Amino acid sequence: MIKLSEGIMPSIEQRGDYAIIAITKHGVEMARKLQSSFSHSDLYYMSKFERGDEAARGIQMFEGSVRMLFPALFPAYKGLIIIISLGAVIRMIAPLLEDKKKDPGIVVIDDKGENVISVLSGHLGGANELTREVAAALNARAVITTASDVQGTIAVDLFGRRFGWVWESADKLTPVSASVVNEEPVAVVQESGETGWWLYNTPLPENIRVYATVAEAIAAQPKAALVVTHRVLSTDEEEILTNGVLYRPKVLALGVGCNRGTSAEEIEAVIVETLAELQFSLRSVKAICTIDLKKDEEGLLAVVQKYGWAFETYTPEQLNEVSIENPSDTVYKFTGAYAVSEPAAKLYSGASTLALVKKKSGNVTISVAVIPFI
Structure with missing residues (x-):
């Protein structure tokens, strides 16, 4: 009681x-x-x-x-x-x-x-x-x-939420929402991520137009924008965010190989450095994937736990079925697979080509794939 x-x-x-x-x-x-x-x-x-x-x-x-x-x-x-x-x-x-x-x-x-x-x-x-x-x-x-539900239009604060998209900043949620429900010209720029975000059995409202690139949207001079990309925007492109919300779809698969006992700090540093070089957002990472010999690797487990990423492992046989650019007899000798990071990234993402085929840094090898959506 x-x-x-x-x-x-x-x-x-x-x-x-x-x-x-x-x-x-x-x-x-x-x-x-x-x-x-x-x-x-x-x-x-x-x-x-x-x-x-x-x-x-x-x-x-x-x-x-x-x-x-x-x-x-x-x-x-x-x-x-x-x-x-x-x-x-x-x-x-x-x-x-x-x-x-x-x-x-x-x-x-x-x-x-x-x-x-x-x-x-x-x-x-x-x-x-x-x-x-x-x-x-x-x-x-x-x-x-709520206006967006009553009018049957985009709910800016829920846009892509069911796919796991996250916004970079909530500062413009309210003014962008106002533009949407007030039927002002609104641009949706989608460079990556799931495409099934329109939830209604009606055409997209006339005030909302979809563009393939930020440059195209800027040229159209909309009153507001919703930008979906894993990329870090250039200085010129940031103009679109004057009254815009930047969403990060979960589209990056990181193939990672490492020596036994590699620290979480070293693995994380290589990931952060590599994505910065590619101008990709850390918020768009969905998973780390590797060989099943590493399923208990403490450094990898610590990193995925810290960021809440998925962790997928594959057998040597599965990895060897994937076409790769640089098979290694040395890697095969120790793991039974001719490569780890490259085929693991391809297997998880389903991508035929990689944003980064392979980079070795210290005890870590990394490959980066962007998950394609049709």
Whole structure:
């Protein structure tokens, strides 16, 4: 039982990603059904509605004002599903709001379960998507008011998110979003990355045009731009970012070979130096790939863990099936493969040619591939 007292942070047991909160008889009934549909949720309701199965179902009950529960829930969950009137929710959460990049998604449901409303952090916090899921579970009406969703256009802060794209800076998210929803000329420049980013079964809005290069977009003089590339832009090209957002798609596969015991610091330094020479962004790296003899190499494991990259290994037989430029009898003698970095990068990326065939630096050999998308 959670005892809610003024000025005391309540102790909760957070297990799932989302919290469901109810304070009325009808709300509790709805919340119990909803929890069954959301296995990744925790349920909280007032103890006076106890049924006797709460402990078995992991339901947490509370006594006191629900307002005092929110300071503990806010930092603990990705999203809150609240079956309380909208006005009351706004008053209770207002003192807790920080930033749309930090605040959880807030979804409010009316006591009859007719309307599911996306209230806060609709895009970055995932409230809009959660609203649709909850509405589907309750056979209710999803109420979403963000302009890009209503108009059926690009949500700038979510652009490419499902592919793992990350933006270089959030400074221009708001003004670029304004240009998109106000139907001003907007350029989308895509040099690399997944192409299936348009989510609607309608043509791209007339105010949005796609360009193959930054130079073409600059010549068109758009009011705003969304630039998708793994490249570091030149000084001249940076003009496009005056009112633009730069996105980094995960398209770089790094084939890496190294001597046993090579430190993470040396491996990381070679990677950073090599990408700087190529004028490629570190944020666009997707994976390190190598021979399976290196699957327990501590330096490699430390680097991929630090950056959250994928780590893929291949057998010598798999590597030897790939056409390469410079097979090495010496490498074959020690590994059973005629090369490591070059064929590993090709295997992972599916690219027929590499941005960097092979570079040896100290104890590290590296190859770089750009993953092609059609």
